[in-house]
Amino acid sequence: MPPRRSYDQYCSAARALDVVGDRWTLLIVRELLAGPRRYTDLHADLPGVSTDVLASRLKDMERDGLATRRRLPPPGAAYVYEVTPRGRELLPVLQALGEWGQAELGERRPTDAVRAHWFALPLLRLLDGEGLVEVRLEEGLFHLHAGAEEGSVYGDGPAPGEPDARLVLDTATCTALARGELSLAHAVRDGRVAVSGEGPLAKVLHEEGEKARTGRAF
Structure with a gap:
């Protein structure tokens, strides 16, 4: 070479x-x-x-x-x-670069490609805890391994096994999260992110949404 x-x-x-x-x-x-x-x-x-x-x-x-x-x-x-x-x-490094680049996203251009799993890295930055998360967007379904130190970080398709939390949201909400315009807690509070599941991550997300609703956070 x-x-x-x-x-x-x-x-x-x-x-x-x-x-x-x-x-x-x-x-x-x-x-x-x-x-x-x-x-x-x-x-x-x-x-x-x-x-x-x-x-x-x-x-x-x-x-x-x-x-x-x-x-x-x-x-x-x-x-x-x-x-x-x-x-x-x-x-x-990619996480830090993505966070720095939030201000560069702006509105999606007609020539911009998008894949559902490209939202995985910004969502990982917002999740507090460890566990398997399944995410459903209009563009598709993918899953995250929050806090994982080995193995894959995310993947296309449904979670391989029972996820700790399931998130359903639209692309506009996911874009606002990726841009840093909206916190995950406020998105849960406002019903823009539907959370289900019995794992610790689902519990944390519900608690953060409730804190945001009552003004006990932020």
């Missing part, structure tokens, strides 16, 4: 950008945080990336220890890419 380009600066920020500063790399990490993904899945959920660029970035990520590739056993027999522990350490 060709040598990695470098800023040639003895600075940890510059060294980090040597590895993840190329276009698409961090967004590929975002997708791999959902668990093993086939190349075709990644290409489908990264609209705008060319096949050549995606293949090149994945090779770079394998070289740099951010991702690995393995072959699934029969009958799948397909190759999947997975984030490594080193790559997973970028989760708080």
Whole structure:
């Protein structure tokens, strides 16, 4: 493989950008945080990336220890890419970047693509606690592993097992949460987020909504 380009600066920020500063790399990490993904899945959920660029970035990520590739056993027999522990350490980086970028969201443009699971990272920032959460939006159904230190952070489709909490909300509410215009407690209080489930996370969300209603919080 060709040598990695470098800023040639003895600075940890510059060294980090040597590895993840190329276009698409961090967004590929975002997708791999959902668990093993086939190349075709990644290409489908990264609209705008060319096949050549995606293949090149994945090779770079394998070289740099951010991702690995393995072959699934029969009958799948397909190759999947997975984030490594080193790559997973970028989760708080993506969270901080997403929080910083709230002010840049603005109104959705006609050319903007959207996937339901792209709302997973902002929702994870708002959840206080640990557990499995199932989220239903107009764009689709996905699930989160709040507070998980290993394994996938989120995934498409229903929760794998009984979730600690189920959230139902519309895209406008989820967008307001992602922009930082609305707190989760106030969204629950106002009925913009319907919460169900018997787990600790559901209980916390109900309690926070009640505190917001009575003015005992915020």
